Amino acid sequence: MLPIRLLGVSVMINEYGNGNGTVAPGTKMSRNEFIEFVIVEKTSAAVLSAMTFGDSNDATSMLQGVFSFDQATLDSVLSSASLTEFLPGTIIVVKGSSLGAQELGYNPFEDTADAWKIELVAGQGAKDHSETRINGNITIGNAGDVVWISSSNPPSRNTDTSDFVHAIGHDNNPGLIANNVAAAFGAENILRTTATSGVSIANMGGTTVSLVATSTSTMGTTNGGANSTWLDAVRAAAIPEPQRALLVGAGILFGIFRRSRHPVVTS
Numbered sequence: 001m002l003p004i005r006l007l008g009v010s011v012m013i014n015e016y017g018n019g020n021g022t023v024a025p026g027t028k029m030s031r032n033e034f035i036e037f038v039i040v041e042k043t044s045a046a047v048l049s050a051m052t053f054g055d056s057n058d059a060t061s062m063l064q065g066v067f068s069f070d071q072a073t074l075d076s077v078l079s080s081a082s083l084t085e086f087l088p089g090t091i092i093v094v095k096g097s098s099l100g101a102q103e104l105g106y107n108p109f110e111d112t113a114d115a116w117k118i119e120l121v122a123g124q125g126a127k128d129h130s131e132t133r134i135n136g137n138i139t140i141g142n143a144g145d146v147v148w149i150s151s152s153n154p155p156s157r158n159t160d161t162s163d164f165v166h167a168i169g170h171d172n173n174p175g176l177i178a179n180n181v182a183a184a185f186g187a188e189n190i191l192r193t194t195a196t197s198g199v200s201i202a203n204m205g206g207t208t209v210s211l212v213a214t215s216t217s218t219m220g221t222t223n224g225g226a227n228s229t230w231l232d233a234v235r236a237a238a239i240p241e242p243q244r245a246l247l248v249g250a251g252i253l254f255g256i257f258r259r260s261r262h263p264v265v266t267s
C-alpha cells in the first residue's frame, strides 16, 4: 500500500464506538455512539462539508447512514481560532445526543488537552445528508460495520465506495463494502471480529492502520501507543516554528510565575 499521504487522503477515521443502537428522534444517529476523525492534511470547512460520511449495515454489504458536516458550524470554529483551515492532527468527533453537548472550542496554539479537538452532536454540527437515496441511521452493529468518509456528496448508491477517502471496519465475515475497503486501503483496515456494546474499534497505528477492539474508548483524544506518537508528531509539525517557540517560552514564564506565587513549603 502507498502511504496515505501519497494517496491524497485528507481525513482518516481514527476510532468509532459501539453503543446500544437506540436512535434519538430527529438525529438519525444512535444516542451513545461516536465516530472520531483525524485531519491529516490542512482542510477547510468548505472542503469538509462537501464530503459525506457514514456507516454500513451489520452485514457490511450496503451503506446505511449518510451524514455531512454543517459548514456554518465549522466556519464558526475556525473563525474563533483565527484560522482558515483545520490543521493536521485535529480530531473531529461526531457523537450521539447522549454523549454530552457540542464542544466547539478549538485553538491548536494553546497547550491544553482539548485544544486540538471539537465534538459535534448528531443533528446539530453534523447532520443526516439531505439526499435520501441512502437513508438509514448511523448505528454501529455488533456483527459488523464499516465507518467511512467519501468525497462523493453523497455516494451514488448504497454499494458505491468509489470515492471513499478513508474507511475502517470490523466483521468476521466481510460483506461487499468491507471487502472493497480492504482492497482499496489494505486488509488491515477491516478487523476480523465482532464488537459488543461498549466496545470501540480504534487505530493504534498511524497512516498504516492497526485496529484493535477495546472496551477503553478514547473519544476526542489520541488512541495511545503508536497512534499518539504519530499524532503528537503531526501536531508539532503543523505548528509553525515561531508560534511553537512562543508557546514554549510562555510555558516557561508561566511555570516561573507559578513557582514564585506558590513557593513549595518544606518542613
Ligand SMILES: [Ca+2]
Binding pocket: 055, 056, 057, 058, 064, 138, 139, 140, 141, 145, 146
Ligand atoms: Ca451500521
Ligand SMILES: [Ca+2]
Binding pocket: 014, 015, 036, 217, 218, 219, 220, 221, 222, 223
Ligand atoms: Ca480516540
